[in-house]
Amino acid sequence: MNRIDAILGIFFILFSLIGLIFIVPHQTISFGYGGGLSPAFFPNAILGVLGALSILLVVSNFIKLRNNKQRRVFDIGGISNFIRICLIIFGSCLGLYYLGFLVVSLLIISATMLLMGERNWRLILTVGIVCPFVIYLVFAVVLKKPLPVGILFS
Amino acid sequence: MFLGTEQLLGGLVDVFTAGNLLAIVLGIILGIVVGAAPGLNSIMAIAIAVPLTFYMSPLSAIVFLLAVNKGGTFGGSITAILINTPGSPESAVTGFDGYPLAQAGKAEKALKMSLYASVIGDTFSDLVLILVAAPLAAVALKMGPPEITAVIFFSLTLVVAMTGRSMLTGLIIACFGFLTALIGTDPIEGTSRLTFGIQVLDEGIPLIPTAIGLLAVTEIFLQFEKKTAGIKDDIVAVASTDPKDKTVSLKEFKGASKSIVRGSLIVTAIGALPGVGAIIAAFLSYGAAKRASKSPELFGKGSLEGLAAAESANNAVIGSNLIPLFALGIPGNVVAAILIGAFMIHGVIPGPMMFQEHGRLIAGIFIALLLANLANFIINLFSLKLFAKIVNVPKVIIFPIVFILCITGSYLSTGDLFGMVVMGLYGVIGYLMVKLDLSFLPMIIGFILGPIFEVSLRQTMILSDNSLMIFITRPISLAFILLSVISIWQFGVKRKRKQAALAK
Numbered sequence: 005m006n007r008i009d010a011i012l013g014i015f016f017i018l019f020s021l022i023g024l025i026f027i028v029p030h031q032t033i034s035f036g037y038g039g040g041l042s043p044a045f046f047p048n049a050i051l052g053v054l055g056a057l058s059i060l061l062v063v064s065n066f067i068k069l070r071n072n073k074q075r076r077v078f079d080i081g082g083i084s085n086f087i088r089i090c091l092i093i094f095g096s097c098l099g100l101y102y103l104g105f106l107v108v109s110l111l112i113i114s115a116t117m118l119l120m121g122e123r124n125w126r127l128i129l130t131v132g133i134v135c136p137f138v139i140y141l142v143f144a145v146v147l148k149k150p151l152p153v154g155i156l157f158s
Numbered sequence: 159m160f161l162g163t164e165q166l167l168g169g170l171v172d173v174f175t176a177g178n179l180l181a182i183v184l185g186i187i188l189g190i191v192v193g194a195a196p197g198l199n200s201i202m203a204i205a206i207a208v209p210l211t212f213y214m215s216p217l218s219a220i221v222f223l224l225a226v227n228k229g230g231t232f233g234g235s236i237t238a239i240l241i242n243t244p245g246s247p248e249s250a251v252t253g254f255d256g257y258p259l260a261q262a263g264k265a266e267k268a269l270k271m272s273l274y275a276s277v278i279g280d281t282f283s284d285l286v287l288i289l290v291a292a293p294l295a296a297v298a299l300k301m302g303p304p305e306i307t308a309v310i311f312f313s314l315t316l317v318v319a320m321t322g323r324s325m326l327t328g329l330i331i332a333c334f335g336f337l338t339a340l341i342g343t344d345p346i347e348g349t350s351r352l353t354f355g356i357q358v359l360d361e362g363i364p365l366i367p368t369a370i371g372l373l374a375v376t377e378i379f380l381q382f383e384k385k386t387a388g389i390k391d392d393i394v395a396v397a398s399t400d401p402k403d404k405t406v407s408l409k410e411f412k413g414a415s416k417s418i419v420r421g422s423l424i425v426t427a428i429g430a431l432p433g434v435g436a437i438i439a440a441f442l443s444y445g446a447a448k449r450a451s452k453s454p455e456l457f458g459k460g461s462l463e464g465l466a467a468a469e470s471a472n473n474a475v476i477g478s479n480l481i482p483l484f485a486l487g488i489p490g491n492v493v494a495a496i497l498i499g500a501f502m503i504h505g506v507i508p509g510p511m512m513f514q515e516h517g518r519l520i521a522g523i524f525i526a527l528l529l530a531n532l533a534n535f536i537i538n539l540f541s542l543k544l545f546a547k548i549v550n551v552p553k554v555i556i557f558p559i560v561f562i563l564c565i566t567g568s569y570l571s572t573g574d575l576f577g578m579v580v581m582g583l584y585g586v587i588g589y590l591m592v593k594l595d596l597s598f599l600p601m602i603i604g605f606i607l608g609p610i611f612e613v614s615l616r617q618t619m620i621l622s623d624n625s626l627m628i629f630i631t632r633p634i635s636l637a638f639i640l641l642s643v644i645s646i647w648q649f650g651v652k653r654k655r656k657q658a659a660l661a662k
Contacts, residue, residue: 041624043346050340061326089585105569113559116561
């Protein structure tokens, strides 16, 4: 038990409250076919259970918090890594939309290899060109499943 | 209900086609290659391989994925033995004795013993699966929605209770997974639910990108972080030149055979329970082998008995974990959860009805499971040295390639960028969960079992006119409700007491 659990508990209490009050009532429609439970029953029930469990988690941590040494989850380096990761992921999505699979794959491979400390440009370019080309060949040419070409090239 | 001669013969004919045999061989090779790559494991191998199966027949697809799992599990043992970097937690037990053997220059001996134990354990559990699944499915077919609801509830309590560092956090994570599975079209009334008017969400959150995100992308992020922190790749120990150190003698095999049999027996029985994963199985088998051994002092220092016990257990779980999937449609572990998705992609709903509706397919899968074990043995026996070299491939090359494969798989699973967005989102969620020391297994199980639970409970409520008494008046459902209460007590309350005692 630790502070992380307490924060997690508070997060899920808020999450379930927002869900119960603002989201479920507006995001479920019921026509009442055939009796039984309505479409809103399970979202409400799960959010209710989630909230109750989160309260338990917070309470149990609040009691024990003072006795424990806390582990640091994220330092400055960790946060910058997390931001980099998010940028890579969502940059890839956008890149695929605009530039297509082959160009973006080359960029992603080069970027991740560079960030992982590789400085051999010959290796970076070889992996960056050969790997996307082989994957493209397998899926788009052999299996006839088109991969995104990007709106700039289509 | 048992598979008839016609179905068995049909299955046999189906398996012995060039395409399906190739699927087995390629699956094993892909599994070993991915499993033996440092930082990757069999679950990632399957997550990456699922998109490849979109274009296969149902039999080829399932057989391919099962072969990937078998190959990947053994591949994980290669890294555990050679560089003490297990691809999966259960392979850690393999490293206890495998790595000291490799350090002593006996890596080839350790790998061979590991191979023998793996294939024996795996074959044993597959045979049990073949013998047990059909009769169990026959019983399951007699169950109605109340019984199915109670069984799923029991499975959920088992899975959630045995994963993660505390039952409370496990339950919270499972609830969150369940909640995300509710997004989409309501299964009974057909109305939109929690979609915020976004059309692409009407079909719900797709399983494959979710699994790829949580299982593969999370690991890529973690490895990426390690590399940027400057942590170097592991180095393989130099091998001995003595020929005796490269083979397993008959005497050594006989010495370890009891451990193999014991491990296979224990784990096949326990592994059939949903949620009781390979990790517990491997530790149980290892502990039992140590207690029964004439030389327990060698355990942890390079004991072939210990290595055989861990490996037979690791692999015996593969077959036994499929028992609840085939007989009841309930995933026993993450691999089975991904397999459910693969079955569904090909229009097959796992569970007892599968034996009636797709008997020939099941017969084919059963035969292919045994053939895959043979292929795993032969391929590894002749290519062990080659596969062992994969361990030396730098992570800086492996992970960017795997990342591109994940992107491709997610894109192909939905046919648009939505799959990729889901993959990315779940990759970030998985990364945060690992950082917060939370297991994402309850989330996947909640995501998969949740909708099945919802449908069966709502059907039950329609049947009973919204009375919960139906669960108590029917003996099977009552039995499973009682078992659920016991499991919550057993794993929740007792664990809390144990933790309190340890804290004192």
